[in-house]
Structures are given as C-alpha cells and as structure tokens.
Amino acid sequence: MKLIIATPSPYARKVRVVLREKDIDCEEIIDIPWNKNTLTKDLNPIGKIPILLQEGIAPIYDSKVIVQYLEYLKQEPLMYPLDPTDNISARLIETTFDGVCDAVVLVFLENSRHENLRSTDWIKRQEKKIYKGIEYMSGDLGNKNYFVGNDFSIADVCGISCLEYLDLRFSKFNWRRQYPNLENYWHTHRDRKSFLETKPSIQIIEPLNN
Incomplete structure (x- = not known):
C-alpha cells in the first residue's frame, strides 16, 4: 500500500494520522500537486492528493473516501462512531x-x-x-x-x-x-x-x- 501526499496538506495528514492510529503499514510518496511533473495527473482526474495506491484495485482519492476505505479495511479503532x-x-x-x-x-x-x-x-x-x-x-x-x-x-x-x-x-x-x-x-x-x-x-x- 502506498499513499501519495504533500507535506503541508491537512487532507493528506488526515489519512496519515488514521493509518497510524489503525497501525496500517503504508509507504508515503511525497509529491507537489501544483507542479507540472506531479504524479497526480495520471492517478486522479482532478489532480489532487491524497491518493491511495494498492495492488489490484484502482487508485482511491479524496481523504474522506480513503479514510472510509481504511475503516472497512481495519475497523478498530473506529474513526467514525457507530451511533x-x-x-x-x-x-x-x-x-x-x-x-x-x-x-x-x-x-x-x-x-x-x-x-x-x-x-x-x-x-x-x-x-x-x-x-x-x-x-x-x-x-x-x-x-x-x-x-x-x-x-x-x-x-x-x-x-x-x-x-x-x-x-x-x-x-x-x-x-x-x-x-x-x-x-x-x-x-x-x-x-x-x-x-x-x-x-x-x-x-x-x-x-x-x-
């Protein structure tokens, strides 16, 4: 599993924090989405980070979607309350x-x-x-x-x-x-x-x- 991030991004940070809270191993790849040579243009049609890459499935983008996916992947500790x-x-x-x-x-x-x-x-x-x-x-x-x-x-x-x-x-x-x-x-x-x-x-x- 790999996560494309930008170091200032609060959206990428959201996912990075959740990965650590859930103790999920993930390689972080630093990118600058504003630059011409950004990796995002080939992985996300709207060119934003974070982007989660996992073998066998399409790239997952948008921090809310990624966190929800991680919640399905490993429920505990819950990030979204059950109530x-x-x-x-x-x-x-x-x-x-x-x-x-x-x-x-x-x-x-x-x-x-x-x-x-x-x-x-x-x-x-x-x-x-x-x-x-x-x-x-x-x-x-x-x-x-x-x-x-x-x-x-x-x-x-x-x-x-x-x-x-x-x-x-x-x-x-x-x-x-x-x-x-x-x-x-x-x-x-x-x-x-x-x-x-x-x-x-x-x-x-x-x-x-x-």
Missing part, C-alpha cells in the same frame, strides 16, 4: 474543518499570484469562511476534550490537522488567543504520536503564471 447521531456529528465536523482548510488553500494561492492579478474581495470572502468556521467549531467544542463523545475520532483528527495548518499557512490568525478552549484542546492532543509523526511542513511550488 448514528455521533456519526453524523463527526462527519459534519470533518466537513467544517475541511471547508476551513479549503479556504486557507484558496487564500494562499491567491496571494501567490502577481499582485496586480490578486482579488482582495476574493481573499476577504475566503478569510470570512476561515474565521466563521473556527468560531463555530470553538462553540461546538466548548470545554470538552473530544469533539464527539468521549473518544478520539475523525473529528479530532481533522481538528488538530486544521489548527496546525492554520499555523503553517494562515499564521496571522491568532486562534489561540481568540479561542482559549481550542488552545486547551490542542494542548490535550498535540503530543499524540500520530500527530507528532505527521507534522505539516512547507513545500516550494513552482511560480503561478497567472
């Missing part, structure tokens, strides 16, 4: 954090364009999604140590991955000062082995031409 209400809650939290990360990516890419081509209105619109998403998640978490129930789940995988991605790509947002409960939550989970082994790091991408 229907908790399951939906975990998936909604996953979607919200993914949406925040989507907006961070769009802001980063827009700021990577030539200054005269950047859209300030577009950037502000994406930043609003980031701020509102984190505000909502802070309210949802309250003073709990886990987003759903009393167990570590995909919601927490996405929570820590998103918060640390903000540190990497959107550091002007001091979420720790603004939301102390999220900082306490981060302190609770930051030293978990699966997070320590998958910390995001910056990659250099080829300059955008427009």
